[in-house]
Amino acid sequence: MKIAVCIKQVVTREWQVRIDDAKTWVRDRDASWELNEPDAYALEEALRLKEKHGGEVIAVSAGPARVSQVIREALARGADRAIQVEGDALATADAWATADALAAAIKDEHVDLVLTGLQSDDQGFAQVGVVLAERLGVAHSTIIMEVEVDASNAAPGLRVKRELEGGWFQWIAMPLPAVLTIQSGINQLRYATLKGIMAAKKKAVRVVAAPAAPATRQRITAIRVPEKSKATRVIGGSPTEAAKELVRVLRDEVRVL
Amino acid sequence: MTVLVIAEERGGVINRASWESIAAAQQLGGPVTVLLPGAGVAAMAAALAAADVAEVVALEHEALGAYTPDGFVQALAPVIAAAAPALVVAAHTYQARDFVPALAARLDRALVTDAIGARVDNGRVVFTRQMFQGKVNADVVLEGPPPHVATFQIGAFRGDAVRKGGAAAAVRTAVAAVDRATIRQRPETPFREAKQAVDLTQADRIVSIGRGIKGAEHIPLAQQLATALGAELAASRPICDAGWVPMERQIGSSGQTVAPKLYVALGISGAIQHVVGMKGARTIVAVNKDADAPIFEIADYGIVGDLFEVVPAIIAALSR
Numbered sequence: 375m376k377i378a379v380c381i382k383q384v385v386t387r388e389w390q391v392r393i394d395d396a397k398t399w400v401r402d403r404d405a406s407w408e409l410n411e412p413d414a415y416a417l418e419e420a421l422r423l424k425e426k427h428g429g430e431v432i433a434v435s436a437g438p439a440r441v442s443q444v445i446r447e448a449l450a451r452g453a454d455r456a457i458q459v460e461g462d463a464l465a466t467a468d469a470w471a472t473a474d475a476l477a478a479a480i481k482d483e484h485v486d487l488v489l490t491g492l493q494s495d496d497q498g499f500a501q502v503g504v505v506l507a508e509r510l511g512v513a514h515s516t517i518i519m520e521v522e523v524d525a526s527n528a529a530p531g532l533r534v535k536r537e538l539e540g541g542w543f544q545w546i547a548m549p550l551p552a553v554l555t556i557q558s559g560i561n562q563l564r565y566a567t568l569k570g571i572m573a574a575k576k577k578a579v580r581v582v583a584a585p586a587a588p589a590t591r592q593r594i595t596a597i598r599v600p601e602k603s604k605a606t607r608v609i610g611g612s613p614t615e616a617a618k619e620l621v622r623v624l625r626d627e628v629r630v631l
Numbered sequence: 632m633t634v635l636v637i638a639e640e641r642g643g644v645i646n647r648a649s650w651e652s653i654a655a656a657q658q659l660g661g662p663v664t665v666l667l668p669g670a671g672v673a674a675m676a677a678a679l680a681a682a683d684v685a686e687v688v689a690l691e692h693e694a695l696g697a698y699t700p701d702g703f704v705q706a707l708a709p710v711i712a713a714a715a716p717a718l719v720v721a722a723h724t725y726q727a728r729d730f731v732p733a734l735a736a737r738l739d740r741a742l743v744t745d746a747i748g749a750r751v752d753n754g755r756v757v758f759t760r761q762m763f764q765g766k767v768n769a770d771v772v773l774e775g776p777p778p779h780v781a782t783f784q785i786g787a788f789r790g791d792a793v794r795k796g797g798a799a800a801a802v803r804t805a806v807a808a809v810d811r812a813t814i815r816q817r818p819e820t821p822f823r824e825a826k827q828a829v830d831l832t833q834a835d836r837i838v839s840i841g842r843g844i845k846g847a848e849h850i851p852l853a854q855q856l857a858t859a860l861g862a863e864l865a866a867s868r869p870i871c872d873a874g875w876v877p878m879e880r881q882i883g884s885s886g887q888t889v890a891p892k893l894y895v896a897l898g899i900s901g902a903i904q905h906v907v908g909m910k911g912a913r914t915i916v917a918v919n920k921d922a923d924a925p926i927f928e929i930a931d932y933g934i935v936g937d938l939f940e941v942v943p944a945i946i947a948a949l950s951r
Contacts, residue, residue, distance in 0.1 A: 385763070387764065387900070388921075390923065391763050391766040391767055391923075393767065400763065400767065469732070469742070469744075470736075470741075470742075473736075492728075495763070495764055496762060496763055497762055498745065498761070498762065498764075499744055499745075500728050500732075500744055500745065501732040501742065501744055504700075504728075504729070504730075504732035504733050504736075505732050505733070505735075505736045507733065508732075508733045508736040508737060509736065513701070513815035513816060514700065514733070515700070515729070515816060516725075516728055516729045517725055517728065517729070536729075537725065537885055538725055538726075538821055539724065539725050539884065539885070540886075540887070540888075541823055541824065541879075541885075541886065541887070542821050542822070542823055543821065543822055543823070543824055544818055544819060544820070544821040544822070545818075545819040546699075546816050546817065546818045546819065547816070547817040547819075548815050548816045548817065549815055552815075557885075558868065558869070558872060559868065559869070559871075559872025559873075589774065589775065590774050591741035591742070591773060591774055591775055592741060592742070592743055592771050592772075592773055592774070593771060593772050593773075593774055594769045594770070594771050595757065595770045595771065595772055596769070596770040597762070597767050597768070597769045597770075598767065598768055599766075599767060599768075600761075600765070600766075600767070600768045600925070600928055601768075602928055603928060603929065604928070604929055604930070604931065606917075606927050606928075606930045606931065606932070606933050607931065607932050607933070608927075608932075608933045608934070608935060609932060609933065609934050610935075613934075613936055613937070613940040613941045613943075613944040614944045614947075614948075616934045616936065616941060616944070617934075617941060617944030617945040617947065617948045618944075618948045620916065620932060620934060620945060620948070621945060621948040621949055621951075623932060624893070624914075624916075624932075628893075628914050628931075630836070630892050630893045630913075630914055631860065631893075631949075
């Protein structure tokens with residue numbers, strides 16, 4: 375089974391977001407970067423499917439040159455090779471442009487399955503996987519918590535467990551090729567070993583230029599720190615002082631204890 | 632501005648968030664048309680007609696009885712193209728996340744997802760959406776020809792704010808054009824996994840933990856605080872994914888939605904997936920080392936500090 379995994383490089387969760395002077399993006403030049411968490415689960419799922427059914431895992435990332443960091447990470451964890459779609463504008467691209475760039479890189483690979491995280495920690499569109507399926511003309515399903523491959527038929531297919539709201543789930547069967555968006559927590563992540571890191575250096579990375587960007591569909595006009603909807607009383611002092619005051623407030627003012 | 636709302640039902644019940652979508656559409660002006668895709672949904676369409684809207688359309692086909700993205704996109708795309716509204720809106724439910732991006736792509740139109748607000752400015756709609764895990768808000772506009780498509784975060788608008796009409800709106804049944812043979816997904820019956828032994832919705836007090844708890848070995852500390860407060864222990868998704876706290880104690884969009892009298896959030900950043908499950912709490916206390924954590928946006932009381940110092944101090948203070 376040939377599997378492509380689309381991964382995004384995002385700023386780390388700990389990074390202090392600062393807004394740029396134009397107030398249309400964040401000042402991320404000094405940011406630290408990491409693999410988008412849901413995409414890490416998608417990669418892990420791809421590696422497990424390969425271990426079970428054989429085949430190849432191709433990591434694909436679209437973004438500026440810096441995304442080579444997450445590509446190396448994916449190769450070190452066990453992806454066989456990678457495609458890096460390079461373009462500076464992809465750093466802030468809308469979901470349509472990102473899906474377009476990924477589709478251009480993937481379509482000639484004729485993969486059986488495309489996996490990606492259900493959304494990214496930065497823009498959080500939750501669109502790219504679904505739009506990618508539409509662009510590739512293949513079936514899709516989203517928010518997946520388990521993947522079974524049925525290779526017994528002449529036409530191999532998938533049976534996937536989709537998460538619904540409020541603790542409900544549903545199994546869905548569909549033919550291959552397909553695109554799945556993977557929910558965080560579907561599996562236990564592996565981390566790169568020293569051996570993996572060494573092996574990654576010999577793996578092929580095909581760098582392709584981003585296709586001509588399609589017209590922007592969603593444009594950011596302003597970014598700001600959210601207005602507070604509630605007046606938060608910050609209780610200061612040492613941990614002991616703060617704890618004492620909190621307990622006093624909850625007992626005497628809120629009367630919830 | 633003509634707005635078309637895609638409503639959602641499951642098992643014969645209208646999703647509450649669909650009323651929120653109608654409220655959003657009314658706020659943008661209207662006239663508003665509500666479209667309810669499904670099989671045998673005429674009675675539910677009639678219930679939606681209580682809202683002050685121009686028309687409710689039950690978009691019927693037996694192949695829409697069990698939701699599939701292929702079926703819904705096929706049924707909705709031609710109807711929306713023919714109606715040619717300025718805007719199509721839906722709630723950002725797990726179902727909408729599954730088909731709305733494909734629908735917008737099929738229509739070749741712009742889509743904004745998970746918006747938390749919308750206003751009309753110089754004849755165009757400016758949407759607000761969160762980015763970077765709720766740390767910033769962005770104003771965005773959609774480009775290209777109409778109809779534009781938008782999904783709104785659950786809870787962004789109030790369902791009880793829907794303007795009711797003096798008389799019921801017109802209800803019409805339309806037969807969707809769906810070719811069952813072209814639907815690639817074959818869904819099975821939905822099921823519940825956890826036995827839901829713990830009903831956190833009934834708890835008066837909840838102590839909830841997030842990534843800040845760092846490791847399974849620290850769970851007893853949170854449990855001690857919960858015991859001292861007479862509270863139930865709960866957690867955000869990553870903690871349940873790691874198996875440190877059972878899945879049935881998860882709060883958020885994929886877990887339970889609670890509204891206790893007291894909610895103590897320990898080491899929880901306040902990502903929206905968690906916040907939607909607890910923002911209805913009467914009093915929210917947050918303990919977090921990051922003063923900029925979004926949880927402080929919704930907290931009534933905040934302590935900025937190391938929970939491993941603060942929590943033992945709260946336990947000590949409670950024993951006095």
